[in-house]
Amino acid sequence: MTISKNNKNITVFDVARQAGVSKSTVSLVLTESDKVSERSREKVLKAIDELGYVYNRDAAALRSRRSNLVGIVINDLTNPYSAQLAVGLERHIRAMDYMSVLVNSGEDFATQKQLVQKLKEYRLAALVICPAPGTDAAWVNQQIDAGIPVIHIMRDVAGARAPVVIPDNIRGTRLATQHLLNRGFKHIAFIGGSESISDFHERLCGFNQAVDGAGLNKQHITRIQAQTNRHGGRQAVIQALEADPLLQAVVCFNDVIAYGAIEQLRALGRVPGQDIAVVGFDDLEDSCRMSPALSTVHIDADEIGRAVCKLLGNKKDAVASEGRILVDVEFIPRSSG
Amino acid sequence: MTISKNNKNITVFDVARQAGVSKSTVSLVLTESDKVSERSREKVLKAIDELGYVYNRDAAALRSRRSNLVGIVINDLTNPYSAQLAVGLERHIRAMDYMSVLVNSGEDFATQKQLVQKLKEYRLAALVICPAPGTDAAWVNQQIDAGIPVIHIMRDVAGARAPVVIPDNIRGTRLATQHLLNRGFKHIAFIGGSESISDFHERLCGFNQAVDGAGLNKQHITRIQAQTNRHGGRQAVIQALEADPLLQAVVCFNDVIAYGAIEQLRALGRVPGQDIAVVGFDDLEDSCRMSPALSTVHIDADEIGRAVCKLLGNKKDAVASEGRILVDVEFIPRSSG
DNA sequence: ATTTACATGTGGAACGTTCCAAATTGTTAA
DNA sequence: TTAACAATTTGGAACGTTCCACATGTAAAT
Incomplete structure (x- = not known):
């Protein structure tokens, strides 16, 4: 029923014949070399179009020893x-x-x-x-x-x-944390992330830099690790509130953690952004559209x-x-x- | 400073020499042919390991005319x-x-x-x-x-x-809608999705099948299209409530739309799942963990x-x-x- | 012993491109 | 007009594999 798949492929040779040049010239056109005259280039391009030639990357990669x-x-x-x-x-x-x-x-x-x-x-x-x-x-x-x-x-x-x-993870959480300190919060937690990856350490470091300079009571600074998903955020908030019931603000490892934190706060009857401030990291597309809109560190x-x-x-x-x-x-x- | 990248690659020939067989035999091993003795196979595998040979897919694809x-x-x-x-x-x-x-x-x-x-x-x-x-x-x-x-x-x-x-989109929304009908809701909306894709039509069709059989007042059935993201969900809920202020339940094109809908309901002071029921489609990982947990159609x-x-x-x-x-x-x- | 059959192993050719060195054409200067 | 040079074009070899047809070895059947 279907045309029996012709075993021969269209190659540079076919294009060359159609364009009236050599296979090498066709290759030069394909690799966008500037060593080819505009006239030849056009002839080749026309032939390619007429024949419906499609470039074979496998052959090219094999010969040129370079992949794209x-x-x-x-x-x-x-x-x-x-x-x-x-x-x-x-x-x-x-x-x-x-x-x-x-x-x-x-x-x-x-x-x-x-x-x-x-x-x-x-x-x-x-x-x-x-x-x-x-x-x-x-x-x-x-x-x-x-x-x-x-x-x-x-x-x-x-x-x-x-x-x-x-x-710039360190700067990111430092800025976020300083913002909370400027707003006058004295009970702050950093939640989420896991020790085994470098960005956790950096983001935590930025947090530490900010709180260390603020002369706060060490007792009022909480740090909780958690799985990097919504569920982790929810768990972490519970733990953070247990550690410090007077918690005022939460710096989250990232936005997903923040989403979880906000959900959990709500479930506990606290109004996020009002009773307890929450900031994230990443600035996901949704973060500016949710309510409350999430304060966060934007990475481009x-x-x-x-x-x-x-x-x-x-x-x-x-x-x-x-x-x-x-x-x-x-x-x-x-x-x- | 770095060892000048040796121009010669390790090929089947090198492996063949090391294993004391021919390149063809090596190829047979590589393609997992059963036409090769266990003894040869082992010799070749050993040689591959010793030399750190890595298969060249480009060459293989070129010659065999089949890609993986x-x-x-x-x-x-x-x-x-x-x-x-x-x-x-x-x-x-x-x-x-x-x-x-x-x-x-x-x-x-x-x-x-x-x-x-x-x-x-x-x-x-x-x-x-x-x-x-x-x-x-x-x-x-x-x-x-x-x-x-x-x-x-x-x-x-x-x-x-x-x-x-x-x-099975049709069955999915039909089940979801029937669930809402069984709960006794009379004012129902289908929100989200866009005309230009087939799944919209199918999911809407399932919705229609369910409500058509229920003998409800046509005035109490609303249908609103929207962009397939949270924002679209929020907009759609607003429109749906304008169209029918007595709205009781919303069937969403998918979970993301449902997320937006829930946010918007909350922003309007309605308690989602209580004042207005919301069901989704997709069953995203987060959907079972949010609050309220999202009723939805699960696709594996x-x-x-x-x-x-x-x-x-x-x-x-x-x-x-x-x-x-x-x-x-x-x-x-x-x-x- | 001789054939038959079957399981393994093998060396060339081929896949479709790019590279290379040499050939051809075009252009400028003497 | 020609020499010198630059720009363009070209055919063969090469990239590393698989395919193919045939060669070899071994066991079973005659």
């Missing part, structure tokens, strides 16, 4: 911030004429290892990783030594020879994408360029805190 | 359900030893076209698409004719010769993944197998409705 695939390993795609980040990254990477292979480690180092092992078989142009907890520097360096340019995002791996693009996912692409651009052949790109953050006060 | 890349085109990754779906799909696809290239169309048909054009250059094993609004059958069929096995998910494109995996993202993989398995060489796989849904009553 960029691997993106995300820690947890079901986290809205990660998803937002992934979308931003993907768009930028595509704009640079790379294609992104997006995979999800689910915060599991073993899965991450397996994934990267698979990805290596595609000779990636680069590997962008938001490292799962437990990622060790030795493993990362091993990948780099194997010739894969690795770029870390959002989280640092101490000792890894990979450049990292990371929001787009700027992270741009920074990654700048690194990608440098990656001509130099492997293992180090460096730390800090993406600026901004505290946005809204009605929740 | 599956393209996934998601309509909107920032939508939590889509993200959840993508994660499930990716995991299943990976389990079948395929690799997934995940891209995001952002609900834009032009973007979707560009993306697919790029993806074609990788000679995908299959293309899984959640079609953006405006996707027309002619375009889809053209891709299929070009030899790419297309599988649609979540949304139907009338006239396209592609199999589709879709939740995992089952969609499984169904897609079954289609993938069938795709030996048969292009354009049609068919419609309906994934079962379940109404889960919770406290919101």
